[in-house]
Amino acid sequence: xxxxLNETVRVKxxxxxxxxxxxxxxxGINMDINANKVTALIGPSGCGKSTFLRLINxxxxxxxxxxxxxxxxxxxxxxxxxxxxxxxxxxRVGMVFQKPNPFPKSIYxxxxxxLEIKGIKDKKFIDEKVFDSLKKAALWDExxxxxxxxxxxxxxxxxxxxxxxxCLVVEPEVILFDEPCASLDPISTRxxxxxxxxxxQFYTIIxxxxxxxxxxRVSDYTAFMYLGDLIEFGxxxxxxxxxxxKRTEEYLTGKFG
Amino acid sequence: MSILKxxxxxxxxxxxxIACIIITILFLGSLLYFITSRGIGIMSWQFLTDVxxxxxxxxxxxPAIVGTLYLTIGAVLIALPLGLITAIYITEYAIKGVIxxxxxLSVNNLSGVxxxxxxxxxxxxxxxxxxxNVCILSGCLTLAILILPGIISASYxxxxxxxxxxxxxxxxxxxxxxxxxxxIVVPTALPGIMTGVILxxxxxxxxxxxxxxxAATFYMRGFPNGPMSETLAxxxxxxxxxxxGTHPDxxxxxxxxxxxxxxxxxxxxxxxxxxxxxxxxxxxx
Numbered sequence: 188x189x190x191x192l193n194e195t196v197r198v199k200x201x202x203x204x205x206x207x208x209x210x211x212x213x214x215g216i217n218m219d220i221n222a223n224k225v226t227a228l229i230g231p232s233g234c235g236k237s238t239f240l241r242l243i244n245x246x247x248x249x250x251x252x253x254x255x256x257x258x259x260x261x262x263x264x265x266x267x268x269x270x271x272x273x274x275x276x277x278x279r280v281g282m283v284f285q286k287p288n289p290f291p292k293s294i295y296x297x298x299x300x301x302l303e304i305k306g307i308k309d310k311k312f313i314d315e316k317v318f319d320s321l322k323k324a325a326l327w328d329e330x331x332x333x334x335x336x337x338x339x340x341x342x343x344x345x346x347x348x349x350x351x352x353x354c355l356v357v358e359p360e361v362i363l364f365d366e367p368c369a370s371l372d373p374i375s376t377r378x379x380x381x382x383x384x385x386x387x388q389f390y391t392i393i394x395x396x397x398x399x400x401x402x403x404r405v406s407d408y409t410a411f412m413y414l415g416d417l418i419e420f421g422x423x424x425x426x427x428x429x430x431x432x433k434r435t436e437e438y439l440t441g442k443f444g
Numbered sequence: 445m446s447i448l449k450x451x452x453x454x455x456x457x458x459x460x461x462i463a464c465i466i467i468t469i470l471f472l473g474s475l476l477y478f479i480t481s482r483g484i485g486i487m488s489w490q491f492l493t494d495v496x497x498x499x500x501x502x503x504x505x506x507p508a509i510v511g512t513l514y515l516t517i518g519a520v521l522i523a524l525p526l527g528l529i530t531a532i533y534i535t536e537y538a539i540k541g542v543i544x545x546x547x548x549l550s551v552n553n554l555s556g557v558x559x560x561x562x563x564x565x566x567x568x569x570x571x572x573x574x575x576x577n578v579c580i581l582s583g584c585l586t587l588a589i590l591i592l593p594g595i596i597s598a599s600y601x602x603x604x605x606x607x608x609x610x611x612x613x614x615x616x617x618x619x620x621x622x623x624x625x626x627x628i629v630v631p632t633a634l635p636g637i638m639t640g641v642i643l644x645x646x647x648x649x650x651x652x653x654x655x656x657x658x659a660a661t662f663y664m665r666g667f668p669n670g671p672m673s674e675t676l677a678x679x680x681x682x683x684x685x686x687x688x689g690t691h692p693d694x695x696x697x698x699x700x701x702x703x704x705x706x707x708x709x710x711x712x713x714x715x716x717x718x719x720x721x722x723x724x725x726x727x728x729x
Binding site for chain 1: 610612613614617620627631632
């Protein structure tokens with residue numbers, strides 16, 4: 188592991204074990220995730236990378252019969268503590284999913300939703316946040332004239348960028364991306380990747396991807412996971428050029444996966 | 445072993461499909477033609493707005509129209525919130541297991557109970573035991589129980605069909621479970637729920653047996669005054685006109701008129717609901 192003396196650790200995994208029923212999905216994960224960086228989680232299907240990602244905003248709460256051991260610290264506070272409000276946590280940790288999932292509402296309503304559920308009524312404030320976030324997500328120019336159209340009429344790539352913009356409205360500190368380009372064409376994928384790099388100056392970004400080139404293109408740090416273990420974690424450049432573990436090298440060179 | 449070529453079997457299959465559709469349309473068309481041709485002759489402003497006169501041989505059927513509207517609207521207003529909330533509980537809150545299966549089984553069985561049994565049940569519970577007497581409220585409650593299973597099933601199917609990804613998107617933005625249900629799940633399921641309501645309206649408006657002992661009266665001079673009043677209702681009025689009274693010929697014409705009005709009424713409500721559903725779908729489909 189690298190020492191990152193001059194970095195702020197935003198998310199810290201401290202010896203995390205996770206079980207689906209009796210099946211162990213994560214094996215003593217330790218990881219320091221730095222603020223304002225992009226951290227990529229790679230590894231073959233079923234390695235636990237999505238499971239780990241969904242712990243950070245406690246999306247796995249939705250699954251019954253799951254159990255967790257260890258600590259996951261967000262700015263030093265264990266998010267599994269009893270006194271943590273999961274609603275508040277999810278405002279601080281946004282998520283973009285594998286398939287674009289805009290609500291069957293207008294573009295504007297999709298954007299305003301995060302503020303609406305907070306009970307904010309000030310129309311001017313909402314407008315400002317919505318327009319601002321659309322600009323941040325590089326979507327404004329494409330859709331500014333049709334904010335009242337159904338979000339479902341946008342292309343897949345636009346829908347995904349809308350989902351990113353929608354999550355920016357809530358002003359999270361961390362954004363989780365769960366294979367955000369899995370269902371997109373190469374041009375849309377490139378736009379999302381550019382956006383992720385653009386966004387890291389404001390947010391801490393963690394991205395799960397199956398696409399190793401994508402991890403290499405967008406991330407500062409990469410974690411390689413295999414069968415629930417964190418095999419190797421470090422600077423993306425180093426991990427891709429001089430992997431320390433044999434399994435990492437084999438995965439990167441396509442010997443398995 | 446097949447002796448027919450695939451193309452031949454396809455042609456036969458296609459022919460059978462067409463035949464089935466034609467038969468269905470023929471039934472529907474002949475019913476519409478039959479009722480319309482016999483019922484439309486008596487239509488007049490007076491028929492729609494006047495009260496029955498001269499022992500139901502003259503005058504109009506306005507109280508029956510109003511009564512049916514009251515009964516139908518009342519039943520839907522009672523059954524929709526109950527059914528929707530039940531469906532939300534089953535789909536979103538209840539832990540899957542034996543109890544849920546028992547609830548669903550009960551709901552399905554309830555929809556198989558003959559309507560006259562609901563009528564007797566309404567008589568025993570609302571009219572006698574609760575002392576509401578024969579009135580619109582008793583009729584609404586009885587009809588509400590009758591249409592409840594349909595509304596629950598339709599709402600259940602519609603809510604289950606809302607993709608899990610919608611719920612996840614909402615929760616991930618910091619919405620509570622209840623906000624997610626209220627603002628995302630139910631609105632997304634609304635077209636499906638509306639379909640259930642359309643069917644329920646048709647059923648509630650047309651049923652005779654459940655109101656026979658609970659709300660409907662054979663003859664009445666004026667309009668019902670309030671929910672505690674007895675009422676005329678179109679389906680029962682048709683039955684009364686065809687089986688009782690002294691001038692069967694005159695009464696039969698009025699009965700067909702009632703049938704025609706009932707048909708138009710149900711079709712109008714359905715059309716309105718379908719229009720609303722389509723508009724919702726077009727807007728965000």
